[in-house]
Amino acid sequence: MGKLIYTIVSVKNNPEKLTDLLSAMKGVAGENLSAVTVDGISAIVSEIEKGQLVADRQNALLFAGIIENLKQHFTILPMRFGSVADSDETVKMLMVKNYAGFYNNLQNVENKFEFGLKIFCDTEKLKEELGKKLEIDNETSKKPNSETKSSVYREYVNKKLNEHRLEEILLRCLLLK
Known part of the structure; x- marks a missing residue:
């Protein structure tokens, strides 16, 4: 059993809100979401069997929906669909190893919004x-x-x-x- 990583979240201001939010949501394959936290930064994960992670429309939309929901309440760094670690300990080691980069990137995107523009023409x-x-x-x-x-x-x-x-x-x- 592995850990599917959805996003990195800055929870320095309100960790209780994150816990409440995660308890109300389900991850891919109906699994519960949890947070692996290191100094005010959390990785949002759920348990996943390697065979359960199918790259189809339903799972991609569910994955994106979780990220979108968290984005409404926190500053986030979304992870790529299919980012899987072996265990919570592996996720924690990843967080510790890359803490400075995650922290700096979260600071750079805090209170920022991203918009896309498509133009259809000849x-x-x-x-x-x-x-x-x-x-x-x-x-x-x-x-x-x-x-x-x-x-x-x-x-x-x-x-x-x-x-x-x-x-x-x-x-x-x-x-x-």
Whole structure:
């Protein structure tokens, strides 16, 4: 029997709240959740047989749901689905060995929120339109210089500059809408 690790949690302010919350939740395969604590940082674990841990939609959603529920109340560092240790002692050794890193990362993410943004569009058409706009902008800003010689390096730098300008235009367009 192993220990499935869900997340690392900062419980320095309210360990009783964590205990109450864990007693109301069930882990993968219906197992009880528990905390392995080292100096105000806990690893949330449940018992798991190696054969019980199936990477299917139901288990992944359950795993994510536990993390989401804990995130509403504590600062957390989620673990990858399928992170299994042999025992509570092994989890505790992992916590002690990596305590400084866990502590620093928990401090860095405390009171922070993460949002994702997805854009669905025809990328080729968008690049084409932005490329036309970039060409117009370049034409208006170019100054004639007969002394400039073309080279492979200049062409490469100009290509990268144009790609960068395309990205800037895209970001500006997105922020304006």
